[in-house]
Amino acid sequence: MKKIIIGSRGSDLALWQANYVKAELQKLGQEVEIKVISTQGDRIQHLSFDKMEGKGFFTKEIEAALLDKSIDLAVHSHKDLETTSPTGLQIAAVSYREDPSELLLIRNDSVDDNEVFGIKKNPIIGTSSARRKSQLITFRDDFEIKDLRGNVGTRINKLREGQYDAIVLAMAGVKRLSLDLSDISINTLDPTMFIPAPAQGVLGLQIREEDTALAEILSKMNDTEVQQRIEIERGVLRNLDGGCQMPLGVYCDEEQTVHVAFAKRWEDGAEYSTYAAKNNANIVEEILQNITQ
Numbered sequence: 001m002k003k004i005i006i007g008s009r010g011s012d013l014a015l016w017q018a019n020y021v022k023a024e025l026q027k028l029g030q031e032v033e034i035k036v037i038s039t040q041g042d043r044i045q046h047l048s049f050d051k052m053e054g055k056g057f058f059t060k061e062i063e064a065a066l067l068d069k070s071i072d073l074a075v076h077s078h079k080d081l082e083t084t085s086p087t088g089l090q091i092a093a094v095s096y097r098e099d100p101s102e103l104l105l106i107r108n109d110s111v112d113d114n115e116v117f118g119i120k121k122n123p124i125i126g127t128s129s130a131r132r133k134s135q136l137i138t139f140r141d142d143f144e145i146k147d148l149r150g151n152v153g154t155r156i157n158k159l160r161e162g163q164y165d166a167i168v169l170a171m172a173g174v175k176r177l178s179l180d181l182s183d184i185s186i187n188t189l190d191p192t193m194f195i196p197a198p199a200q201g202v203l204g205l206q207i208r209e210e211d212t213a214l215a216e217i218l219s220k221m222n223d224t225e226v227q228q229r230i231e232i233e234r235g236v237l238r239n240l241d242g243g244c245q246m247p248l249g250v251y252c253d254e255e256q257t258v259h260v261a262f263a264k265r266w267e268d269g270a271e272y273s274t275y276a277a278k279n280n281a282n283i284v285e286e287i288l289q290n291i292t293q
């Protein structure tokens with residue numbers, strides 16, 4: 001059997017994800033090697049996420065490496081992938097779902113248990129995500145939102161340095177990296193209340209469309225239940241023609257209730273709605289009609 005070359009960004013989280021898939025493939029008897037690839041998104045740190053995320057800044061070089069066959073498999077955070085696959089590539093499998101909740105990481109000296117979210121009045125909150133901004137200001141109108149860039153470790157260090165009173169991060173990244181956060185107060189936000197990105201916590205395994213041999217191997221790793229749920233979540237995003245820069249949260253829970261937070265502009269704050277997905281073939285259309293009317 002041919003050795004499988006996984007292409008990965010060099011960040012701690014990307015490497016954790018690549019190593020996880022490597023171990024799963026080794027359990028299936030495959031030989032695997034990881035090749036680190038730097039992307040535009042890793043090199044440009046000064047641009048706001050609004051101008052970068054969801055437009056292939058973190059994926060372009062890796063997808064090019066798949067197409068020119070210098071790698072065979074790319075492991076992505078599924079939520080960072082564009083909603084349509086580039087020509088010649090496919091998502092052959094999706095992983096289990098890590099806890100999709102968002103975390104509010106609060107400096108100990110900014111905690112106030114009497115306030116919503118447990119943060120003192122008039123705090124500075126770090127996030128560059130329009131989805132997170134639109135929902136934050138819906139719960140508290142005294143939040144000042146400031147841009148926050150960099151990988152997970154960098155963001156947490158900026159909180160420690162005192163540039164922010166609190167920051168929002170995906171639990172999936174924090175958990176996978178097993179970070180020591182004993183010096184920080186952590187508030188876990190229920191994903192049915194503060195709604196995560198479509199496919200948050202899931203890995204997408206991308207290969208060449210014609211690589212049927214690898215598709216066959218990866219099909220053994222595919223989580224079909226997770227796949228069904230994120231197909232609904234991503235379907236809403238795809239039909240809104242939005243990348244990660246859109247103020248849209250969609251979460252399909254285990255009971256197949258779909259939770260949506262949507263804003264036309266993040267400054268308007270998010271509007272929340274829920275839908276039953278069970279036996280509803282038109283769920284995506286129904287959600288879209290409702291939120292865009």
Ligand SMILES: NCc1[nH]cc(CCC(=O)O)c1CC(=O)O
Pocket residue numbers: 077078079080152168169170171172173199200201202
């Ligand atoms: N946008 C960056 C990004 N892409 C994936 C994750 C980790 C969570 C996941 O795997 O869904 C993160 C960090 C974050 O949003 O805090």
